[in-house]
Amino acid sequence: xxxxxxxxxxxxxxxxxxxxxxxxxxxxxxxxxxxxxxxxxxxxxxxxxxxxxxxxxxxxxxxxxxxxxxxxxxxxxxxxxxxxxxxxxxxxxxxxxxxxxxxxxxxxxxxxxxxxxxxxxxxxxxxxxxxxxxxxxxxxxxxxxxxxxxxxxxxxxxxxxxxxxxxxxxxxxxxxxxxxxxxxxxxxxxxxxxxxxxxxxxxxxxxxxxxxxxxxxxxxxxxxxxxxxxxxxxxxxxxxxxxxxxxxxxxxxxxxxxxxxxxxxxxxxxxxxx
Amino acid sequence: xxxxxxxxxxxxxxxxxxxxxxxxxxxxxxxxxxxxxxxxxxxxxxxxxxxxxxxxxxxxxxxxxxxxxxxxxxxxxxxxxxxxxxxxxxxxxxxxxxxxxxxxxxxxxxxxxxxxxxxxxxxxxxxxxxxxxxxxxxxxxxxxxxxxxxxxxxxxxxxxxxxxxxxxxxxxxxxxxxxxxxxxxxxxxxxxxxxxxxxxxxxxxxxxxxxxxxxxxxxxxxxxxxxxxxxxxxxxxxxxxxxxxxxxxxxxxxxxxxxxxxxxxxxxxxxxxxxxxxxxxxxxxxxxxxxxxxxxxxxxxxxxxxxxxxxxxxxxxxxxxxxxxxxxxxxxxxxxxxx
Numbered sequence: 001x002x003x004x005x006x007x008x009x010x011x012x013x014x015x016x017x018x019x020x021x022x023x024x025x026x027x028x029x030x031x032x033x034x035x036x037x038x039x040x041x042x043x044x045x046x047x048x049x050x051x052x053x054x055x056x057x058x059x060x061x062x063x064x065x066x067x068x069x070x071x072x073x074x075x076x077x078x079x080x081x082x083x084x085x086x087x088x089x090x091x092x093x094x095x096x097x098x099x100x101x102x103x104x105x106x107x108x109x110x111x112x113x114x115x116x117x118x119x120x121x122x123x124x125x126x127x128x129x130x131x132x133x134x135x136x137x138x139x140x141x142x143x144x145x146x147x148x149x150x151x152x153x154x155x156x157x158x159x160x161x162x163x164x165x166x167x168x169x170x171x172x173x174x175x176x177x178x179x180x181x182x183x184x185x186x187x188x189x190x191x192x193x194x195x196x197x198x199x200x201x202x203x204x205x206x207x208x209x210x211x212x213x214x215x216x217x218x219x220x221x222x223x224x225x226x227x228x229x230x231x232x233x234x235x236x237x238x239x240x241x242x243x244x245x246x247x248x249x250x251x252x253x254x255x256x257x258x259x260x261x262x263x264x265x266x267x268x269x270x271x272x273x274x
Numbered sequence: 275x276x277x278x279x280x281x282x283x284x285x286x287x288x289x290x291x292x293x294x295x296x297x298x299x300x301x302x303x304x305x306x307x308x309x310x311x312x313x314x315x316x317x318x319x320x321x322x323x324x325x326x327x328x329x330x331x332x333x334x335x336x337x338x339x340x341x342x343x344x345x346x347x348x349x350x351x352x353x354x355x356x357x358x359x360x361x362x363x364x365x366x367x368x369x370x371x372x373x374x375x376x377x378x379x380x381x382x383x384x385x386x387x388x389x390x391x392x393x394x395x396x397x398x399x400x401x402x403x404x405x406x407x408x409x410x411x412x413x414x415x416x417x418x419x420x421x422x423x424x425x426x427x428x429x430x431x432x433x434x435x436x437x438x439x440x441x442x443x444x445x446x447x448x449x450x451x452x453x454x455x456x457x458x459x460x461x462x463x464x465x466x467x468x469x470x471x472x473x474x475x476x477x478x479x480x481x482x483x484x485x486x487x488x489x490x491x492x493x494x495x496x497x498x499x500x501x502x503x504x505x506x507x508x509x510x511x512x513x514x515x516x517x518x519x520x521x522x523x524x525x526x527x528x529x530x531x532x533x534x535x536x537x538x539x540x541x542x543x544x545x546x547x548x549x550x551x552x553x554x555x556x557x558x559x560x561x562x563x564x565x566x567x568x569x570x571x572x573x574x575x576x577x578x579x580x581x582x583x584x585x586x587x588x589x590x591x592x593x594x595x596x597x598x599x600x601x602x603x604x605x606x607x608x609x610x611x612x613x
Contacts (some may be wrong), residue, residue: 166358169325172345173352174372174425184375188362270362270405 032250035243047244056226057248059137063225064205067144071201074145075152076194082153083160097153100146105210108146113214116142135217140225143212144205151204155197159190192267199260203253275428275461276301276336277322283330284317291317293485294331299463304455306472307465309482310508315465316433318482322463323431324348335428351422353432357414359406365417366402369393372425392420395454412443419451423458432464436471448475469509473497481505503611506544513550513585515559517543517610524610527559527579528602533610545608547574550587552595558602561585565597577603 036044047053082094100108116123116133123134133139163186171181209227216223226249233242277299284292292314299305307315320326322333324345332341340348359368366389373385380388393399396416406414415435422430435451436444452475455462466472472479473493480490489496489505500506507514517526517533519541524533526543533541552563552575560580567574572588575595579585585603589595 164356164358166354166356167360169345170352170354170358170421171360171371171375173323173325173348173350174375174421175346175377176371176375177346180375184371185360271407272405 029250032243032246035240036247039240039244043240044244047241048248052220052224053226053229053245053248055221056224056229056245059140059223060206060226061252063137063140063144064202066141067148067205068198068202070141070145071149071152072194072198075149075197075201076156076190078149079153079156079160083157097150100148101150105147105208106214109143109211109214112139112143112146112211116215134215135219135223137223139215139217140212140223143215144208147208147211148201148204151200152194152197155193155200156190159193163189188267192264195260195264195267199256202256206249206253276334277429277461277463278334279318279322279331280334281331282318282321282328282333284314284321284326285329291485292321292328295482295485295487296331297480297487297490299461301461302459304452304462304475304477305464306476306479307463307482308467308469308472308479308508310467312484313482314485315467315482317485319431319433319463319465322429323350323352325352349425349428351425351427351430353415353418353422353430353435355434355437357406357418359414359417359421361406363405364402365398365404365406365409366393368406368417369402369421369424372421376425388424392424395423396420397450410443411439412447415439415447419454423460427460430460430462432462434466435464436468437466444471451475473509481508483508500609503542503544506609506611511547511586512544513547513587515543515545515583515585517541519610519612524608527581528557529559529605531605531608531610536610536612540613541610542613543608543610545587545605547587549606549608550585551604551606552577552587552589552593553602553604556602558604559585561601561603563595563597563599563601566595579603 039047078093078097082090082097113134114120116126116139118124118127118132118134120134126133131138133142167185167189168181171185176184207227209225209231212225213228216225216228218224218228226245230242230245230249233239233245277297279295279297281294281296282292283290283294295314295318297318307318309315317326321328324340324343328341332339334340335348345352360371363371369389369392370385373380373388389402390399393402396419398413398416398420401409401413406417409417415438419432419435436447439447448471464475473496476493478490479493479496481488481496483504489501491499496505497509500509506512515526515529517524517540519525519533519536519538521538522532522534522536523530524536524541524543529543531543561577563575563577565576567576568591569588571591573591573593573595574586574588577585577587587603
């Protein structure tokens with residue numbers, strides 16, 4: 001007998017969604033790979049391993065790592081404060097977390113540049129301590145931090161809200177110190193959500209473009225990010241080279257998602273019913 | 275460990291949860307805090323544990339004032355209503371947690387040996403490697419108990435220990451908890467809203483209402499002499515008949531019972547279902563049977579008196595009674611409380 005579904009039209013909706021996913025996700029990615037593959041292996045290797053491309057990978061990946069690590073701590077503490085404390089303005093802060101999602105990234109980039117330029121509010125102060133942010137990798141990192149902050153907060157927050165307070169009380173009654181409870185009870189339970197947030201945050205940072213190009217200065221070999229290099233190749237009508245460099249980013253993103261998925265399933269082993 | 279509560283008060287925002295409770299618990303005693311929801315029983319338990327701080331009064335463990343000692347230094351074992359097992363740790367890791375974080379350092383072999391002992395005590399040998407999600411509710415309850423016992427607590431505190439379990443499991447666990455208590459002799463307080471559970475399990479029952487103790491004593495004392503209409507009603511099914519007291523006797527319909535000590539005037543007569551009986555002849559309260567409910571060990575009769583009062587009582591299983599039948603309700607015993 002055929003099982004009846006609560007929602008009717010399953011075959012139709014399945015067909016439509018699969019077609020849609022194929023059209024807007026798989027097809028462009030396939031086109032990218034085909035375009036890159038149309039280069040011979042030698043040309044491909046020459047383009048993706050050129051010193052300018054390598055420098056762009058380095059600055060992109062290192063800045064993205066830095067931004068992600070910073071957001072790990074800051075995002076976690078922000079999520080913690082929003083869920084655990086009641087203070088005036090809490091709801092406003094909660095709403096503001098989504099602002100980097102809502103704001104056009106170019107606007108964020110211009111605002112950050114204005115703040116951190118030599119004559120900006122922050123930049124002029126930092127200049128006194130010999131710290132330059134605008135037009136340096138540090139500026140790239142700050143732009144990445146800004147655009148990827150919501151990922152960590154929004155993945156951790158619901159898990160933190162659902163955490164049974166009795167777990168912490170139980171750990172206390174067993175003699176656990178605050179630090180022990182945080183590291184042995186709370187953190188392991190947040191780990192899957194943190195991993196998800198981290199990978200999203202890192203992936204977003206790798207691909208960020210709009211917020212960065214204003215503040216980065218875009219000097220080849222030092223502050224030129226990979227996404228910009230791809231854009232430059234496109235502007236030169238060198239589509240194959242653009243696709244080749246893009247395929248490297250694509251591969252990096254895929255590998256990272258695969259690794260985080262695997263880590264997540266390991267971290268969630270305990271939920272499997274026996 | 276002897277525990278003494280002296281005029282303990284707790285207020286949440288504007289709600290007075292506990293209004294001056296004084297209680298002495300002897301070393302090795304098993305005490306039930308019994309009351310309806312909102313009676314403050316869980317708050318009292320949490321204050322004994324140190325999970326809440328009293329706003330007024332004092333809590334003594336032996337001769338030591340424990341009122342301001344934080345929970346992690348108080349040396350209590352607490353079993354939470356929904357067990358609060360650490361979901362990411364195996365059963366064995368859950369039980370070992372307290373020993374691992376303890377200031378008293380033990381080597382791994384000693385901890386493993388103790389975990390094995392505790393698993394045997396709670397009859398969960400061989401389940402040490404399972405995660406909490408992989409075992410049943412009753413088993414989780416026992417893991418929670420083993421975990422609480424692992425730190426050699428001076429006092430064992432249980433919050434609605436059997437609340438989340440189905441009836442059969444609950445019955446078995448009750449017996450078993452009683453056995454463990456006799457074996458270990460540890461002072462134990464548990465909270466419940468289930469009178470049957472409190473009476474079955476406890477040496478002494480403390481009945482609470484609106485943040486105050488209304489009655490305490492052995493199950494026999496509180497059952498035979500409830501001393502108030504609230505306790506009478508709370509401990510089990512009770513019929514209420516309006517009565518009139520004259521010269522130390524209460525009269526209700528055609529019935530009359532002893533009511534010495536109750537002032538003349540209006541009163542209420544309370545009778546358990548087993549305290550009433552059914553008879554074809556007077557004397558008694560004239561009534562008509564409206565329904566008969568068959569139960570494994572008796573027949574529960576629902577009857578309506580001529581004045582419209584609803585009564586429930588039990589007759590022997592062989593007794594032939596049926597709905598629509600008229601007759602008289604007689605009284606074996608009853609308790610009278612002034613209104």
